[in-house]
Amino acid sequence: MKQKIINLIRNAATRAYEKGDLPSKVFPKIEVEVPKIESHGDFSTNIAMVTASVQKMPPRKIAESILKHVTDPDNILTKTEIAGPGFINFFVTMWSWYPVLHKIHQEDIRYGASDIGNGKKIQVEFVSSNPTGPLHVGHGRGAAVGDSVANILRFCGYVVQKEYYINDSGRQIDTLGRSVFLRYKELLGKKVQFSQDFYQGDYINDFAKNIIDLKGKTLLDQDEETSISYCAQFAAEHIIAQIRQDLTNFGIEFDNWFSEQSLYDSGKVGAAINNFRDKDIIYEKDGALWFKTTEFGDEKDRVVVRKNGQTTYFASDIAYHMDKFERGFERVIDVWGADHHGYISRVASAIEASGFNRNRFNVILVQLVNLLRGGKPVAMSTRAGEFVTLSDVVKEVGKDAARFIFLTRHYDSPLDFDLELAKKKTNDNPVFYVQYVHARISSIARKGRERGMDDITGDQRAMAMLKEPEEINLLKTMARYPEVLRNSAKFMEPHRITFYLMELSACFHAYYNKHRVLSDDPLLSRGRLYMVLAVQKVIRNGLTLLGVSAPERM
């Protein structure tokens, strides 16, 4: 529809030039928008204002010239007008909205899809939490955003891979092993010093118990480092398994789990460092190896190998990101917590130094989550080992509510997550508001089938019965969905879909309360049922991209 209007304007403008009504044939990209205010029409363009300087004419004059040459072969316009400083407003007939219903039913689960991605390979890496403890709520938000962004991109024609990067190497894993081993010794009656540097949570103790059940006291009799590394491996494996389970319960499946350790095993970390050394962007200072990130716009140079010979995480991150591009991804998206933002420029530096354009790398920085219960903050301290895990939250409020709420804000703004609110079944909880539309329509469809109305095909006569303002409004809103999706993909902002769904839901609920779908009039009932089933499909499609279910009953 919008495209039709754009073509119509372009043709009119060109004709106006040919007839000599406009001095220039240079027209910018024509922008058409849906005005916020209904009285401003169904579509509006600002072309007259934008071209005023090129045409050297007042905007309203230009608008007049263009309007004079507008032709309407399909007979879709009811009215055009020039308004305000030079807007051209278009009013279209209600029947020009009907085809969207056919489109929705025909494309079904693909309605809204596009090919703007053009088959480009793109990778979205998210969560990537260290396997040193369970996932907490913050990870949940990152997971919801990352998964949804990936779904949306995939739906828009990109070839998307969802990847989880496992930090299964390095100091934190070592610390994990030491933490478990200390608890192990403690449980076996040894006196131990358990400092703040170790992981404090109860789960550490549980691992120690498990190991005692499995191995008894034997770990005390062997070389301590061997025991520690055993503990580390044991704990990490179990934690990773738990993380996978939590993510599955949260509705998330990764395409690939990428091990940090594998980068060392394959020699890629060493190779990356050597590569940089050859390029003369690695140097030695104070016994450590530094990468000259300042040459690529970073604030200061960064250490890749410490004085003690240990590599930093940054070293493997260099190799990791290089590897991503070598795997053929045209674009690489990392989803990080906002507290990692200082890390962006150094990774971007590494990518550029590896010979790839840094613009192919994007970071989605997800702001933190404040967990509340009934408006009061829930104490969370990772250090003390007291934090509410993602799995606790999912257990308490359900996957759907959790995922939806995580996506009710732009990822850039902090989020208050209230556990009580998330469980409420009222209007302040938008999940149910949207899901309820789906359930209600299912219910109507059931009733319809009881009356023998299955297999509704939406013939012209039935659709022509749709004339109520609420109906036209629903059609218009549904017609906008593909564009919402494209923008959501373009800006990688899932919350646009969330807000759209709430808006569509509001339109539906208003309609439902005012008009009956199934009535004594069979033709009208058919038309309305056809429309309402289309609403249901759009809702389901949107929810699917957000990872939220669309229930038949509530």
Place this chain on the structure above:
RNA sequence: GCGCCUGUAGCUCAGCUGGAUAGAGCAACGGACUUCUAAUCCGUAGGUCGCAGGUUCGAAUCCUGCCAGGCGUACCA
């Protein structure tokens, strides 16, 4: 100190990358269920878009400078 993010109705947030009279929900008040699910709807009220300049036909949106809050600024991740 430097860097990034945020500041919009009493509260929580949108605002389609510069458009017309800045929008929702909650909270407050008043209404609507013998009907396809009231987990819903309808109505009323609420604003110096943090402050001050600048850019232009036009600014919540872009630029600069302040103010306030959050985060970062490791041979931690």
